[in-house]
Amino acid sequence: MKWLLLIIGILILVLLIVVFTKVRVSIDYKRVQTNDLIHIKLSAWYGLFHYTIKVPVIKMEDDSTTVVVNKEQEMNGKTKKEKKKITAEDMRDGFADILEMLQHIIGFHKIVRHFAGKVQVKKFTWHSKVGTKNAAHTGVLTGACWALKGSIIGLLTTYFNFRIMPSYSITPDFQRWQANTSISCILQFRIGQAMVTGIKLLRYWKGGKPHFKSSKLAKLSGDSNKQSF
Numbered sequence: 001m002k003w004l005l006l007i008i009g010i011l012i013l014v015l016l017i018v019v020f021t022k023v024r025v026s027i028d029y030k031r032v033q034t035n036d037l038i039h040i041k042l043s044a045w046y047g048l049f050h051y052t053i054k055v056p057v058i059k060m061e062d063d064s065t066t067v068v069v070n071k072e073q074e075m076n077g078k079t080k081k082e083k084k085k086i087t088a089e090d091m092r093d094g095f096a097d098i099l100e101m102l103q104h105i106i107g108f109h110k111i112v113r114h115f116a117g118k119v120q121v122k123k124f125t126w127h128s129k130v131g132t133k134n135a136a137h138t139g140v141l142t143g144a145c146w147a148l149k150g151s152i153i154g155l156l157t158t159y160f161n162f163r164i165m166p167s168y169s170i171t172p173d174f175q176r177w178q179a180n181t182s183i184s185c186i187l188q189f190r191i192g193q194a195m196v197t198g199i200k201l202l203r204y205w206k207g208g209k210p211h212f213k214s215s216k217l218a219k220l221s222g223d224s225n226k227q228s229f
Contacts, residue, residue, distance in 0.1 A: 018191055018192075019190070019191060019192030019195065020190055020191075020192060021044050021045065021190065021191045021192075022044065022188055022189070022190055022191075023042060023043070023044050023188065023189055023190070023191055023194075024042070024043045024044070024122075024186065024187070024188050025040070025041070025042050025186070025187040025188070025189075026039075026040070026041040026043075026184075026185075026186050027039070027040050027183070027184070027185050027186075027187070028040075028182075028183070028184045029181075029182065029183045029184075030181070030182045030183075031179070031180060031181050031182075032180050033178075033180065036055070037054075037055070038053075038054070038055040039052070039053070039054050039055075040052070040053045040054075041053075044191075050075070051073075051074070051075045052073065052074040052075070053073050053074075054073075054074070104205055104206055105201055105204055105205055105206070106204040106206055107204055108201070108204075111197060111200045111201060111204065112197070113159060114197075115189075115193060115194070115196075115197040116159040116160050117159070117160070117161055118161065118189055118190070118193045119160050119161060119187050119188070119189045119193075120160075120161045120163050120187065120188045120189065121156075121160050121161065121162045121163060121164070121166075121185060121186070121187055122163055122164065122186040122187070122188055123164060123184065123185055123186040124153075124156075124162065124164065124166040124167065124184075124185045124186075125166070125167045125168065125182075125183070125184045125185070126149065126153070126166070126167070126168040126169075126181070126182070126183045126184075127167075127168065127169045127170075127171075127181070127182050128145060128149075128169070128170050128171070128179075128180065128181040128182075129170070129171045129172075129173055129178055129179075129180045129181075130142060130145055130170060130171075130172060130173065130178060130179055130180075131172055131173025131174060131175065131176060131177060131178040132177055133175070133176060133177060135174045138172050138173070138174050139172065141172075142170055142172040145170045146170055149168055149170065153166050153168060160187075
């Protein structure tokens with residue numbers, strides 16, 4: 001009996017540690033001319049656990065609509081490289097799956113917004129440089145970019161819990177064509193908050209079995225002779 005109580009106590013303690021563990025997500029995106037770099041790092045317990053995804057190259061294949069992504073994943077010192085091709089059909093199916101999920105979840109917006117309000121934004125910077133060879137066109141483009149950035153950041157501050165003031169800028173270049181941008185942000189939330197959100201999404205699921213189109217999610221819906229959900 002004592003051993004049983006001890007095991008139960010240890011399990012409860014481990015569960016509490018997991019629930020209250022804070023996950024830190026660092027996201028960096030840079031686009032310089034035609035080169036893209038995406039760097040995402042998840043860490044917990046002050047860096048004791050960390051998982052990193054690097055996408056150094058995103059480019060279009062010649063004479064096709066296929067996007068080639070070279071991805072590098074790293075978890076606690078172990079590295080895995082992967083080359084993936086994303087077609088227009090993949091992107092279309094992914095968008096269709098999102099719409100399918102939205103139709104099956106009651107109060108999806110309310111649930112996600114509640115979770116977003118728990119996510120703390122520790123850092124947010126967004127700096128861009130735009131330009132054309134025409135000064136007048138560059139001025140109009142710069143003004144439009146300022147308006148767009150202001151709207152996007154205003155929307156983000158409405159949803160997320162910003163702990164700092166976002167920093168953003170647009171630098172015009174009147175001498176040459178240019179469209180460079182860099183975004184850096186740090187998010188933090190508790191695993192327990194993400195778990196509760198996941199439970200709510202499952203709880204409010206409606207409308208029976210979904211019909212996903214992408215290959216991975218189709219396995220859940222049981223389409224294409226795969227296992228049923």
